[in-house]
Amino acid sequence: MxxxxxxxxxxxxxxxxxxxxxxxxxxxxxxxxxxxxxxxxxxxxxxxxxxxxxxxxxxxxxxxSFQKTNLITYQFVGLDNFVNVLSDPLLGRAVVNTLYFALLALVFGFPLPILMAVLMSEVKRMKGLYSALAYLPVIVPPVVAVLLWKFFYSASPTGVFNTILGVLGIPPQPWIQDATQAMPSLVLEATWAAAGGSIIIYLAALLAVPPELYDAAEVDGASIWRKIWHVTLPQLRGVIFVMLILQVIATAQVFLEPYLFTGGGPNNATVTVLLLIYRYAFENSLGGKYGEATALSVMLALFLAAASFLYFKATEKWSTD
Amino acid sequence: MKSPTKVIAIAAAFATVASLAACSTGGSADGKIELRVATFPPGADQAAYDAFATQEAQFEKKYPNIDIIGVEYEWEGPTFTAQLAAGSLPDVFTVPFTDAKTLLENGQLADVTEEIKALGYEDKFNPIILDAVKDSKGHLFGFPRQAYALGLQYNRQLFEQAGLDPDSPPTTWDQVREYAKQISEKTGKAGYATMTQNNTGGWQLTAQAASRGGFLQSDDGTTSTIANDGVKATLQYFHDLRWDDNSMGDNFLLDWGSINQEFAAGNIGMYTSGSDLYTALVRDFSLDPAVYGLTTIPMEDGGKVLGGGDIAVLPPSLDADTKAAAVKWVDWYYMQKLLNKDAAVADAKALSDSGQAVGTPVLPVLDQATYEESLTWIEPYVNVPRDQMQGFIDGIFEQTPVGEPKSHTQEIYALLDPIVQAVLTDRNADIDALLAQADKDAQALIGG
Structure with a gap:
């Protein structure tokens, strides 16, 4: 042929x-x-x-969410559940608390893994060891981690953290026993627990940054910070955007920390939207407020879906360039 | 259809359907009625199960056609409704007095009026207690099986370390404050503590306010009276112990379980809880019996002692045979030991042989005479240190018992939790304003 x-x-x-x-x-x-x-x-x-x-x-x-039910009998009540939820004085508190948690997590918890990943990528020796150490908290089961930290947060002068502060000459702190300090304490633990996973993702993303860009920057005489600012971060932004929206979605649904650390206290200082949903459904379940619980869940889901959609629309161009 | 991908796909689909189908298959006994009964909360020690196994064998010998299956069970509002709807509740379980009315009004409990009448001890019950399981038509929905009054629990070892006499526990709230301060100063532990979380903060506030003559609702449960002097005095008392004396330690996020844990670990000098707590403290929290002390809650200004208890009940979904078997079990396991000497002795012996508590102070669910007589039957088996509970045993029948608030009990307690927390974590908490708001919210619940 x-x-x-x-x-x-x-x-x-x-x-x-x-x-x-x-x-x-x-x-x-x-x-x-x-x-x-x-x-x-x-x-x-x-x-x-x-x-x-x-x-x-x-x-x-x-x-x-349109029914009044105790899981045995069901009655259609239209939008009553939504009205009840929206008129609950605790809802405002829960929303503010959740936003506060999200803000603290964003300000302190979000940049930390990026920074650590960038620094770790610069390390030449024993990289694997640092990655393993950074990831270690993720391996600890979340409930165990919270209960451990609860012990560390003991407000007594002999508590773990207070002992450390004592060495530094700082007086003992009430941590989760105080309405002002409780939420930052929760964020601290949450950041510790979640940073490892993010670091690994950023480290992987950093591997994809073409080394020629650094070489070119070096030829131009860029310092390490200029290289990070002008090469690394722009190259990572796709990943950063995805991580950001994932974090916002996760923090909007924060439950484990307030539930286990404080039960929403002291004096409702750590009641979050999800904890409120839990309370509706389970705190006084004898009559059953499952309708209110699902109504608030539906509202939260709609809000998050809308926020995610807007976020992706707004950053579509930026993150895919 | 020869390609391996197709074979794998079909196998995977088949496996999924088969495993889903397997979820719905249930077992049945060979001619025997399987009866799933509540035993202990998760975490009970082996000895408790040994005692139960003995009793199970005794029952099955008497009723060979019934197969008893013990199920770990703990009353928890959060999971109850879901378990009920899913049909995964035991066939016999217990619920607290507080919730019984709501459950029976919701149709979540089986009607056992005929069964109680047939057993013939309806008239023997303390009528106030029987009222907790009766609906508006006089139908009965459970067997009151145990009642308690709130008492002041205290740690004898901490008393001794603080230079206090553990055989002379405090009898007034002022003394409690004084002792608490002394314990804190001498031992560094919390002299006094109170529950604050998961509705127990409201529960204990209610109990301590009642001892000062303050009650949360009008007698018929239609009007909220939360902002009363007894409640205010109790909150002020917490405030003073916490901020002036610094004798309440540093953990203000405690519920029933965690306060027991702290107490068993020797970190708390005194707190209020049920008089029957000893059993759970030793069985589930490994308390050293030698350090335990119990006395009555101090009474002031026409105060009353808050009581409670639980009721053995059946879900409404049981078929006739299972229901009949369940009633036999309730009668045999819970009721006969209150009524019948042989049953009481057999029960006490089984418990005592496995090192379980016998003789923990309770309130009688039947008439007082029957209760006191039953104590003489089991006397040889009593193994709890009743001399360490003498303050309570001697004083309780001089106190006037009162039930928990009638209307929306748990929701009202939930409203009060944050107030107790606020007073204990914020030196400047405005008690009057907090109570005024709670009163308004409670009235909205009751009226709504």
Whole structure:
């Protein structure tokens, strides 16, 4: 077969496509022949699991937000649950507390992993050891970590942190026993617990930064800080944007820390939106405020979905350039 | 269909469907009625299970067609409704007096009027206690099985270390304050503590206010009276012990479990809780029995002692056979030991043989005479240090008991938690303003 023959054969095979799409076989057999059945069978386990454990409960929750129920009897109440939630004086407090937590986590917790990842990427020796150390807190089960920190936060002068402060000449602090200090204390632990995961992601992203850019910057006489500012951070911004929205979504749903550390106290200083949802559903479950709980959940989900959408729209260009 | 991908896909789909189907299969006994009954809270020691196994064998010998399956159980509002809806509650379990009325009004408990009548001891119950399980039509929804009064728990070892006589516990609130200060100064531990979280802050505030003659609601439960002198005095008392005397330690986020834990660890001198607490303190919190002390809560200005208790109940969904078996179990396990000498002795012996508490002070759910007689039956098996509880045993029948607030009890307690926390964590907390707001919120709950 000459080269020309071969080329002709290839053209022959390609011809049907070049001459326009063939009429699609819409029958079930056609679908099966195209591999639709196999695809469906592969996806079936996940579809079933998601349907049973995610989508169906989500739909039920939305439906429940319009009902008054104790899980045995159900009564449609329209928007009553939403009205009840919005007129609850504790809602404002919970929203403010959640925003406060998110703000503190953003200001202190967000830049820290970026900074640490950049610094760690500059380290030449024992990189793996630093990565492992940074990731270690993530391995500790969250509940265990909180209970450990609760012990560290003992307000007694002999508490772990207060002993350390004592060495530095700082008087003992009340930590979570005080309405003003409780929330920053929660953020401190949350940052410690979550930073490791973020650091690993940033470290991976840093590997993708082309070394030529640094070389070029060096030729131009850039200092290390200018290299970070003009090369590293712009190269990381796609990842930073995704991490930022993930953090905002996560902090808007903060529950574990206030639930385990303080139960929302002292004097509601750490009641968050999710803790309020929990309280609606479970604190006085005898009558059942499941309707209010799901109503607030639906509102929170809608808010987060809208915020995420706007965020991605606003940063679409910036993050993909 | 020869490609391996198709085979894998079908196998995966089949496995998923099969595993989902497996979730819904249930077991059944061979001709026996399986009865799932509540035993202990998670964390109980092995000895408790040994005692239960003995009792289970005794019961099954008497009723060979019933197979008893002990289930770990702890009353928790959060999980109760979900368990009830999901059908995963035991067939026999217990609920506190506080919640019984709401549950029966919601149709969440089985009607056992006929069964109690057939057993013939309806008239023996203390009528005030029986009222907690009765609906507006006089139907009964459970068996009151145990009642307690609030008492002042104290650590004898800390008393001794502070130079106090553990056999002469305080009898007035002023003395409690004085002793607390002494304990804190001498030992560095919290002289006095109170619960603040998960509705228990409200519960204990209610109890201590009642001892000062302050009650949260009118007798019929239709009007909130939270901003009364007893409640104010109690909060002021907390404030003074915390900020003036510094005798309440440094942990103000405590609930029933965590305060017990701190007490068992020797970090708390005194606190108020149920008179039957000793059993749980030793069984679940590893308290050294030698350090335990219990006396009555001091009474002032027409004060009353807050009581409580629990009720053995059945879910409404049981079929007739299981319900009949469940009633037999309730009668045998909970009630006969209150009524019948042989049953009381057998129960006490089984508990005592496995090192479980026998003789913890309670309030009678039946008439007082039956209760006192039952104590003489089990006397040889009493193994709790009743001499360390003498203050309570001698004083309790001189106090007037009062029930918990009738309307929206747990929600009202939840309203009061942050107030107790505020007083203990903020020196400048405005007690009057906090109470005025709570009163308004409580009235909205009661009226709404």
């Amino acid at each position: 000459t080269v020309l023959d071969e080329r002709r054969a290839v053209e022959q095979r390609l011809r049907p496509r070049q001459t326009g799409p063939r009429r699609r076989d819409r029958s079930i057999r056609g679908w099966v022949r195209r591999g639709g059945l196999v695809t469906l069978l592969f996806a079936l386990p996940m579809i079933l699991v998601f349907t049973v454990y995610s989508w169906w409960p989500i739909l039920q929750s939305i439906w429940m």
